[in-house]
Structure formats: C-alpha cells, structure tokens
Amino acid sequence: MELFEMTAYEAATALQKKEVTSLDLTESVLKRISEVEDIIKGFITILDSEKVLQEAKKIDRLLAEGKEISPLAGIPMALKDNMCTQGVPTTCASQILKEYRPPYDAHVTEKLKEAGTILVGKANMDEFAMGSSTENSSFYHTCNPWDTSRVPGGSSGGSASLVAADEIFFSLGSDTGGSVRQPASLCGVVGLKPTYGLISRYGLIAFASSLDQIGPLTKDVRDCALVLDIIAGNDPRDSTSVPREKEKYADYLGREVRGFKIGLPREYFEEGIEEPVRKVVMEAMAYCDQLGVEVEEVSMPNTLYALPCYYLVATAEASSNLARYDGIQYGFRAPEEDNLIDLYRKTRNQGFGPEVKRRIMLGTYALSSGYYDAYYLKALKVRTLIRRDFEKVFQNYDLIVTPTSPTTAFVRGERIDNPLTMYLSDIFTITANLAGVPAISIPCGLAGGLPVGLQVIGRPFDEGRMLQFCYALENVLGFKGLKPGIPAKGVLRDVS
Amino acid sequence: MSPEYEVVIGLETHVELLTESKIFCSCPNRFGEAPNTNVCPVCLGLPGSLPVFNKNALELALRAALALNCTISSYSKFDRKNYFYPDLPKAYQISQYDMPLARDGYLDLVKNGCLVRKVRIERLHLEEDAGKLLHSYEEARSYVDYNRCGVPLVEIVTAPDLRSPEEARLFLELLKKILLYTGVSDCKMEEGSLRCDANISLRLAGSDTLGRKVEIKNMNSFKAVQRGLEYEVSRQEEILRAGGQVVMETTRWNEERGITIEMRGKEEEHDYRYFPEPDLPPMVLNGEFIGEIRSKLPELPVQRCFRFTEEYGLTPYQAEIITSSKNLADFFEETLEHYPQPQKVSNWLIGDVLGLLNSMGKEINQVTFTPLHFSGLLKLLDTGTLSGRLAKDVLEESFLTGKHPEEVVQEKGLAQISDEQKLLPVIDDVIKGNPNAVSDYSGGNKKAIAFLVGQVMQRTRGQANPQLVTGLLKKQLEG
Numbered sequence: 001m002e003l004f005e006m007t008a009y010e011a012a013t014a015l016q017k018k019e020v021t022s023l024d025l026t027e028s029v030l031k032r033i034s035e036v037e038d039i040i041k042g043f044i045t046i047l048d049s050e051k052v053l054q055e056a057k058k059i060d061r062l063l064a065e066g067k068e069i070s071p072l073a074g075i076p077m078a079l080k081d082n083m084c085t086q087g088v089p090t091t092c093a094s095q096i097l098k099e100y101r102p103p104y105d106a107h108v109t110e111k112l113k114e115a116g117t118i119l120v121g122k123a124n125m126d127e128f129a130m131g132s133s134t135e136n137s138s139f140y141h142t143c144n145p146w147d148t149s150r151v152p153g154g155s156s157g158g159s160a161s162l163v164a165a166d167e168i169f170f171s172l173g174s175d176t177g178g179s180v181r182q183p184a185s186l187c188g189v190v191g192l193k194p195t196y197g198l199i200s201r202y203g204l205i206a207f208a209s210s211l212d213q214i215g216p217l218t219k220d221v222r223d224c225a226l227v228l229d230i231i232a233g234n235d236p237r238d239s240t241s242v243p244r245e246k247e248k249y250a251d252y253l254g255r256e257v258r259g260f261k262i263g264l265p266r267e268y269f270e271e272g273i274e275e276p277v278r279k280v281v282m283e284a285m286a287y288c289d290q291l292g293v294e295v296e297e298v299s300m301p302n303t304l305y306a307l308p309c310y311y312l313v314a315t316a317e318a319s320s321n322l323a324r325y326d327g328i329q330y331g332f333r334a335p336e337e338d339n340l341i342d343l344y345r346k347t348r349n350q351g352f353g354p355e356v357k358r359r360i361m362l363g364t365y366a367l368s369s370g371y372y373d374a375y376y377l378k379a380l381k382v383r384t385l386i387r388r389d390f391e392k393v394f395q396n397y398d399l400i401v402t403p404t405s406p407t408t409a410f411v412r413g414e415r416i417d418n419p420l421t422m423y424l425s426d427i428f429t430i431t432a433n434l435a436g437v438p439a440i441s442i443p444c445g446l447a448g449g450l451p452v453g454l455q456v457i458g459r460p461f462d463e464g465r466m467l468q469f470c471y472a473l474e475n476v477l478g479f480k481g482l483k484p485g486i487p488a489k490g491v492l493r494d495v496s
Numbered sequence: 497m498s499p500e501y502e503v504v505i506g507l508e509t510h511v512e513l514l515t516e517s518k519i520f521c522s523c524p525n526r527f528g529e530a531p532n533t534n535v536c537p538v539c540l541g542l543p544g545s546l547p548v549f550n551k552n553a554l555e556l557a558l559r560a561a562l563a564l565n566c567t568i569s570s571y572s573k574f575d576r577k578n579y580f581y582p583d584l585p586k587a588y589q590i591s592q593y594d595m596p597l598a599r600d601g602y603l604d605l606v607k608n609g610c611l612v613r614k615v616r617i618e619r620l621h622l623e624e625d626a627g628k629l630l631h632s633y634e635e636a637r638s639y640v641d642y643n644r645c646g647v648p649l650v651e652i653v654t655a656p657d658l659r660s661p662e663e664a665r666l667f668l669e670l671l672k673k674i675l676l677y678t679g680v681s682d683c684k685m686e687e688g689s690l691r692c693d694a695n696i697s698l699r700l701a702g703s704d705t706l707g708r709k710v711e712i713k714n715m716n717s718f719k720a721v722q723r724g725l726e727y728e729v730s731r732q733e734e735i736l737r738a739g740g741q742v743v744m745e746t747t748r749w750n751e752e753r754g755i756t757i758e759m760r761g762k763e764e765e766h767d768y769r770y771f772p773e774p775d776l777p778p779m780v781l782n783g784e785f786i787g788e789i790r791s792k793l794p795e796l797p798v799q800r801c802f803r804f805t806e807e808y809g810l811t812p813y814q815a816e817i818i819t820s821s822k823n824l825a826d827f828f829e830e831t832l833e834h835y836p837q838p839q840k841v842s843n844w845l846i847g848d849v850l851g852l853l854n855s856m857g858k859e860i861n862q863v864t865f866t867p868l869h870f871s872g873l874l875k876l877l878d879t880g881t882l883s884g885r886l887a888k889d890v891l892e893e894s895f896l897t898g899k900h901p902e903e904v905v906q907e908k909g910l911a912q913i914s915d916e917q918k919l920l921p922v923i924d925d926v927i928k929g930n931p932n933a934v935s936d937y938s939g940g941n942k943k944a945i946a947f948l949v950g951q952v953m954q955r956t957r958g959q960a961n962p963q964l965v966t967g968l969l970k971k972q973l974e975g
Contacts, residue, residue: 203544206543
C-alpha cells in the first residue's frame with residue numbers, strides 16, 4: 001500500500017511510531033498529485049513543494065527531539081480556496097479575487113497550522129461557493145475521481161475530490177446549503193457540516209453569513225473526529241461562534257450505540273430521489289438492527305418549503321456580502337472606466353461569473369423595498385418553521401437519517417444550463433443549514449458504480465454522538481477502503 | 497419670516513463616541529493619523545473579516561440615551577445599510593434600522609431661564625462611521641483614507657419640533673453640553689465628531705400638516721446650521737409666496753457662497769435594502785445593566801444649574817453661564833473647596849476668567865490656570881496684598897505663564913504697597929510737583945484729589961493701596 005492511500009489517522013499513527021516521517025508522507029502525497037492532478041484538477045493553488053517539504057521536516061525534527069506533537073501533526077492537507085491563508089492566494093475561484101493574497105490567516109488556518117498539519121494547497125470550488133458541481137469555478141472544472149466525466153459535486157468539489165483521489169489526507173470545505181456533504185456524497189468520502197457556531201467563520205470568505213459553516217472532508221469517520229477536534233471551539237473574533245466547553249470528539253468513537261433512536265423523515269425519501277439511491281440508503285439503514293438502533297419513519301412537513309426559503313435567505317445575504325468586490329480597494333478592477341458608477345459596473349460585470357450574478361440579482365430583488373416583506377421576511381418565518389420541525393423530531397429521536405443527495409454524481413454539463421435542476425441537488429442538505437443543526441454525510445454504498453452518501457443529522461452540538469453512530473455504521477457497511485480507480489471508471493462493488 | 501408661515505425643523509445628528517477602540521475591531525479610535533495607518537482587516541472590510549461589537553460603545557450610547565430621557569430598548573439589533581461608495585469598504589454600513597437602541601426621549605430648550613420648547617428625540621441608534629475621500633484636482637484623482645472606518649457613532653434624530661433656525665442652534669448647543677457632561681463625545685464639529693443634517697419645511701401658520709421638506713447637509717458649525725436654515729427659510733418662503741411648490745431634495749450648504757446647492761432629488765434616493773446583520777447577535781439588555789449605567793451617569797447641566805442656585809445662592813444667570821461647560825462648573829466647584837465664597841468666585845470667573853478665555857479662544861481645561869491658582873489669587877485680594885486692578889494683571893500673567901499668583905507677585909514685585917513709610921515720600925513728591933492741583937483742592941475743588949491719587953498710583957506702577965493713598969493725601973493736604 002502506498003503511503004498516500006492511508007487515512008490521516010493511519011498516517012499519523014505510523015508517524016508517531018516513527019515508522020514513517022512527515023517528509024515521507026508529504027513526498028508521497030506530492031508524487032500522487034503529480035500523477036493524477038492533471039486529470040482531477042482539484043487544486044487552484046499548489047504551494048511551492050520545497051516550502052511544503054520544509055514544513056514536513058520541521059515536524060520530523062520535533063519528533064526526533066522527542067517533543068510531543070498533536071495527533072495530526074505532519075499530515076498534509078488542503079483548504080478550500082475561500083479560507084484566508086496569509087500571503088497565499090485566496091480566490092474563491094473568482095476572477096474578481098484572482099490575484100488576492102490575504103494579509104491574515106483564517107481561524108481554521110491558524111488552528112491547523114498550530115496543530116502542525118502541512119498545508120499543500122488551496123482547493124477548487126464553485127465561484128464564491130455558489131453551485132453544486134464545481135462547474136462554476138471561473139478557472140476550470142474539477143473531475144470526480146470515480147468517473148472523470150462526472151462532477152465531484154460542489155461547492156467544495158475540489159476539497160472532496162482531492163481526498164477521494166488520495167491527493168491529500170484530508171481537507172476543509174465550507175457548507176452553506178450542502179457544499180461539504182453533497183460533494184462528500186458524490187465522491188465517496190466523509191463530510192461534516194457542524195452546528196452553526198461550533199467553528200469560527202473568521203477568515204472564511206462569506207457567502208451567506210447565517211448559513212455558512214466550515215467542515216472537514218476526510219477518508220473516514222475517525223479522521224473527521226480528529227480534524228474536528230482541531231478546528232472546533234470558541235473564537236472571540238466571530239460573534240456567532242458559541243462559547244462552550246471544548247469536547248474531544250475522537251473519544252466518542254467505538255462507544256456503544258445500542259438504544260439510539262433514529263427518525264427517517266418520509267419527505268426525504270419520496271420526491272425527486274433516484275430509486276437506486278433510495279435503495280442503497282435503505283439497505284444501509286437495515287444494518288441498524290444489527291447495531292441495536294431503532295429506526296422509525298417520521299414527518300417533517302415544512303421540508304417542502306426549504307428550497308425557496310434557502311434561495312431567498314442565502315441570496316439576500318450574498319448580495320450584501322459580495323457588494324464589497326467593487327474594484328476599489330483590492331482584487332480585480334476593470335480597465336478604462338469613465339466614472340465611478342461605470343467602474344463598479346464594469347468591474348462586477350467582468351469579475352463575476354453568471355451564477356454569482358444570478359444570485360446577487362435574486363438577493364438584491366428580495367431585499368428591495370416593497371418586496372422585503374413578501375420575500376425575505378417570509379423566508380425568515382419559514383426558516384423558523386423548519387427549525388421547529390427538527391426540534392419536534394429531536395424530542396423523540398436522537399438522530400435523523402436521510403439520503404445526502406437525491407442522485408449520484410451527474411455528468412458534467414448536464415445541469416449547468418438549468419439552474420433549477422442544479423438547485424435541486426441540495427434539496428436534502430439545505431434544511432440543516434436553515435435550522436443550524438449539525439449534519440454529516442458518510443458513504444454507504446455504490447449505485448451504478450458511483451458512491452451514495454447517507455446523511456445523519458443531529459441536535460445542536462451533538463456532533464459527538466453523530467460521529468459515534470457514523471463510526472459504528474461505517475464499520476458494518478464495509479464501504480471504507482473502497483477506492484475509485486483513476487482514471488478508469490472504477491466500478492468496485494455495486495449494490496444496485 | 498412673516499407670521500404667515502411656520503418653520504418646521506428636525507435634526508439628525510451624528511456623534512462620534514469617545515471610546516478607546518473602534519466599534520467593531522480593536523484599532524484605536526483616534527483622529528488625525530497618517531492616512532490608512534489606523535486600520536485592520538475588520539475595519540477595511542477585507543474578505544473573511546467579521547465584526548465584534550465594542551461593549552464600551554454600547555455603554556456610551558446608553559449614557560447618551562439616558563441623558564436624553566430616552567426609553568432603552570430591551571431588545572435591539574444591528575442591520576446592514578447597503579450602498580456603494582468608495583469610502584465604505586464593505587459596501588454596507590452596519591447600523592440600526594427598525595429596532596434602534598433607544599427611542600422617545602426629549603430635551604427642554606431653555607433660554608434665560610425660560611422653557612422655549614420641548615424637543616422630542618425620536619430615536620438614538622448605533623452605527624459605524626465611513627472613511628474619507630480626498631480629491632486631488634490637479635491630478636484628477638481621488639484617494640480614500642479608511643482611518644475613520646469603524647469609528648463608533650450614535651445618530652440622534654429629533655421629531656420635527658424645532659420652530660426656528662435659532663432653536664436649531666440652541667438645541668445643538670444643549671446637546672453638545674450634555675454629551676460633553678456625560679463624556680459621550682468631544683463634540684468637535686471642526687473634526688467631524690459632531691455632524692448635523694437638518695430637514696426643514698414651511699407651512700401656513702396654524703396648519704398641522706407638514707410641508708414639503710428639504711434636507712440640508714454639510715453644515716460644519718453651529719453658526720452654519722443657523723445660517724443654512726435661515727437661507728432655506730427665505731428661499732422656501734419666496735417659492736411659496738410666488739404660489740410655487742418646494743421640491744423635495746437633498747442639498748449641501750455652501751459656506752463661502754452662503755447658499756444651499758442641490759445634491760440629489762427625491763427620485764434618486766437610495767434603496768438601502770436594510771436587513772438584519774447576520775454577523776452580530778441581537779442586543780438583549782436587562783434592566784439591571786441599564787440601571788447600572790444610569791447610576792454612573794454624572795449630574796446633567798440642568799440639574800447642576802439648579803443646584804448651583806440652591807446650594808451656592810447664584811443667580812440663574814450666573815449658574816447657567818458657569819454650568820454651560822462641565823469643565824467650567826468643575827473648575828468653579830474645585831475653587832470653592834479652597835475658597836468657599838461662591839459670589840466672589842462666580843463674579844471673578846464670569847467676568848475676568850471667562851473674558852481671558854474668550855480672548856484666547858480656549859476652554860478652561862486648555863490652560864494651566866488651576867483652581868488652586870484661582871483661589872490663591874482671591875486670597876491675595878482678601879489680605880490686601882493685591883488691589884483689584886493689580887489682581888487683574890496678576891491673573892493675566894498667571895494665565896499666560898501658568899505660574900501661581902503669589903509667584904507672579906513676588907517675581908514682579910507687584911504686591912500692593914500699604915506701608916505708610918513707603919508711600920509718604922511719594923505723596924510728598926506728588927504734592928510738591930503739582931501745585932495747581934493742590935491749590936484747586938484747597939480752593940474747594942475736592943475732585944482734584946483724584947488726580948493726585950492717580951499720580952501716586954502712576955509713580956508706584958499701580959501698586960499703592962489706593963484707599964490708603966487717599967487717606968494719606970487728605971491728611972497731608974488738610975493737616
């Protein structure tokens with residue numbers, strides 16, 4: 001087995017036991033990148049390899065000196081390109097920030113650096129995290145390692161495909177309506193969107209502030225817990241970050257799950273879902289018996305309104321968050337402007353791609369005087385109803401399970417011209433963002449040779465028990481360890 | 497202004513708060529730094545940065561709200577006001593829209609001890625300041641200085657209760673006094689820490705509907721506010737008299753030309769697309785916290801003025817002048833600690849001290865003359881060391897040099913001469929040297945003695961004790 005094939009935990013264990021060095025691991029990953037990145041195109045920026053190897057050597061030196069290092073120290077990783085990295089381009093996959101190098105590190109960047117992980121590069125994404133296929137990157141599209149004619153999902157498609165293709169041990173994505181979970185599902189990796197407020201958004205370039213949350217994309221559930229242990233925790237620089245005692249998520253793994261009660265909301269299994277996907281998820285849930293976990297059907301009647309609600313709240317906030325890209329202080333400025341208004345118009349017209357413009361227009365409209373009450377205010381009310389749906393179910397159930405995405409990875413170009421079809425990719429994931437609750441996607445099988453994700457949703461700040469359940473399920477499902485063959489279409493096991 | 501029309505004015509005042517740091521980041525809240533040196537990712541609105549609300553700004557805003565008799569909202573929130581302008585780096589201003597920090601206050605306008613008008617305060621809310629544009633006409637370029645971005649402001653909006661440009665000025669003077677008293681702001685209009693926009697309309701006297709209003713911006717002094725409004729009153733009156741209609745618009749006051757100039761019409765008004773700021777949680781204030789702020793509130797000018805008349809027996813006129821500035825009133829009371837004679841202190845303070853301050857264009861806290869200096873001077877008067885006339889000279893010298901009056905007296909040898917042995921030779925000289933005046937006096941013209949006293953004073957450089965000199969002269973001439 002090649003080193004790059006290991007999980008982050010396996011690699012870190014080998015490192016701590018001095019069976020390998022961080023240099024070995026980093027070189028292995030860089031070699032893998034040189035072999036497959038041309039096909040996958042998951043990175044926007046790859047850091048200078050000499051500098052990356054220097055960082056690895058630093059960790060090796062600490063180990064050689066017998067210093068205690070944190071659990072994932074020396075492990076190479078990637079960040080989605082909307083998380084600020086001091087002096088390293090942070091583009092949001094947009095022409096408008098093409099040359100932008102932030103003067104500061106995001107909270108998560110700081111945390112991962114402190115923990116000694118090795119930043120290798122910045123991952124591709126849909127421009128400003130708007131999209132479900134990474135086709136909206138203004139640079140190039142990223143391929144799904146399971147089938148390179150297909151999309152990796154989005155918007156954290158780069159982060160997901162890099163982990164799936166073993167180009168990196170783990171990555172971070174951001175999730176506003178499913179942007180971590182949906183690509184995790186489509187690429188066969190684990191992706192978590194934590195409770196709103198668990199991880200500081202300081203330095204995450206905002207799409208929709210009340211929905212955005214950073215989360216790990218990893219090869220398995222244990223890695224997810226380990227990364228979460230590093231990045232979770234209160235940060236006074238983000239006023240929406242919740243002050244609470246720090247938990248150790250890895251400690252939950254392996255604990256007994258017998259007696260857990262799970263609700264399967266009917267609304268998530270009825271409309272819009274591909275039959276093979278539904279079947280794979282249901283078959284996976286059949287293992288719950290074996291785990292001693294009780295499963296019952298429940299109803300969440302307001303699910304129906306989630307999509308319109310989401311596209312009002314998210315676009316309204318985005319229209320304001322993206323207004324700062326005006327060509328004045330930093331980023332792209334259109335040449336040859338006649339006057340100030342002209343400068344704004346040309347800069348934003350040339351700097352933003354079509355999907356971003358569409359959402360800015362939608363959001364601007366929703367907030368306009370005369371429309372605010374009918375659209376934005378109403379959406380806020382619906383959001384409350386959706387939150388109540390969750391609260392009600394959680395009175396009687398520990399967790400909620402749904403499919404992550406209604407389909408497996410779709411073919412590139414298939415949906416890009418039809419925004420509404422594209423928006424439906426997030427139909428099962430957006431509710432967790434609207435309610436602020438944590439949700440995770442884990443691979444649960446294959447359909448048509450492509451991975452299917454199962455979504456587990458928990459109570460606010462109940463990530464520990466979610467991971468506990470996912471770890472148990474992962475062990476019985478037998479998906480873990482399945483790898484896509486690149487570049488050949490990798491049909492390894494097909495349960496459909 | 498003919499009695500046919502009534503003037504209706506409402507004011508929107510922006511006040512910079514005297515906090516240590518800015519409202520949403522830890523950059524110092526300072527005026528006058530080199531451009532773009534007092535900035536950070538947060539106040540520059542860089543991608544990924546987030547605001548964190550400065551609790552100190554909340555305290556000062558609450559203090560202002562309580563001093564303006566407002567009701568504090570137990571629940572309020574921040575909103576985003578969206579518009580594009582190069583001095584606004586996020587392209588939205590964090591402000592408060594439908595749930596301001598405080599509402600429904602009032603101020604009583606008092607002139608010469610009489611209530612002129614009760615002015616309602618509609619709302620007081622918190623917001624961040626924007627940067628500044630600097631235009632270079634030679635280069636045909638504009639520059640942006642972001643230093644002021646994120647300076648904490650409160651916006652105070654009055655009801656349309658003011659009835660003349662003079663009342664508008666009086667209101668602003670009172671507002672400034674209160675904000676200085678409470679330490680909320682330094683209210684320097686020339687540095688922009690107090691800014692005022694006015695809405696003004698005219699209506700037929702007796703009518704209770706509002707006329708079409710015009711907003712005036714860019715009035716950079718209290719005098720400019722009054723002048724700008726006076727100009728607008730006569731402009732609108734002229735239009736109405738000619739049977740025309742006032743056009744709703746926003747104008748700028750041009751100080752040099754003494755006129756208002758149209759900025760934009762009503763149809764060009766922005767749609768600010770306000771919505772709740774998702775990066776900041778709402779503010780929930782409990783009564784206990786508000787009570788704590790209230791208990792820390794200093795005595796306000798009106799209360800202090802009243803107390804000065806009661807406690808020190810000052811006339812309302814004296815009390816009003818002394819309490820017009822917190823620093824002056826503090827100076828007064830501190831002086832009394834060393835020299836407990838309110839009337840004397842008040843007379844000298846209002847007459848000579850204020851006169852000197854006015855001629856220097858300074859406030860009492862900007863000079864080195866302290867209450868100890870002042871009480872020392874008054875004591876020198878009591879002991880007869882200084883005549884009233886000399887005391888004025890010593891006061892001035894002490895003001896300019898910061899030296900204690902006693903020191904001035906000693907250095908310059910200015911002490912009053914009350915020693916007969918020293919005065920008699922001078923008196924003799926004067927009698928000898930002015931035979932005409934002496935004979936006038938002897939001839940029954942008693943006024944002639946004043947001339948002789950003056951001569952003695954001149955020869956002693958004003959140091960002779962005039963009462964003593966008069967007595968001695970009489971004795972010499974009549975004896």
